[in-house]
Amino acid sequence: QKEVEQNSGPLSVPEGAIASLNCTYSDRGSQSFFWYRQYSGKSPELIMSIYSNGDKEDGRFTAQLNKASQYVSLLIRDSQPSDSATYLCAVKGGSQGNLIFGKGTKLSVKP
């Protein structure tokens, strides 16, 4: 059973701090990794994708991938209360190449 693991949180950070969200996956052959954000009562939306080892930056968001350690993370710099949401890590690797989701980490950014 291919798995994606996340700390469920909640992770609480003060406004302006860096939030660090972590994810590990079991399928060493996985090649594509994604972060979805889900606000309370809303549907998930894709915010970052990463395919190669290293860092990928998009505004205040940085995704980091280490395939050797089977680890992917999301850093949110200058965290804002509007970043408060559940962040879902997803890995492409199901039996038909579908996404496997982690259970999500709930982030709370305190003003």
Add this chain to the structure above:
Amino acid sequence: DVKVTQSSRYLVKRTGEKVFLECVQDMDHENMFWYRQDPGLGLRLIYFSYDVKMKEKGDIPEGYSVSREKKERFSLILESASTNQTSMYLCASTLGQGSEKLFFGSGTQLSVL
């Protein structure tokens, strides 16, 4: 913008009823998916479809079936609803094979009493 529309936001049904959840997307996407989301269990794939009249089982297909008679519409059917099918159901679509950027509908919160 891609729009994925689910017919009902909230639905209450009785045990044993046949339940239809409808999903329509307006961007000519090839692939459509049905997930359920439960606290502590995350998003789990029920069924998916890569083409009209085609369906594939996901990770938890038991107790469900699907129908895709037209490209834009993907229906989830609970043949005989049970209380353990109380959940948030999310429909999603993607342009092509690979299911990377999923566009989700707003979800249907189903309660089975």
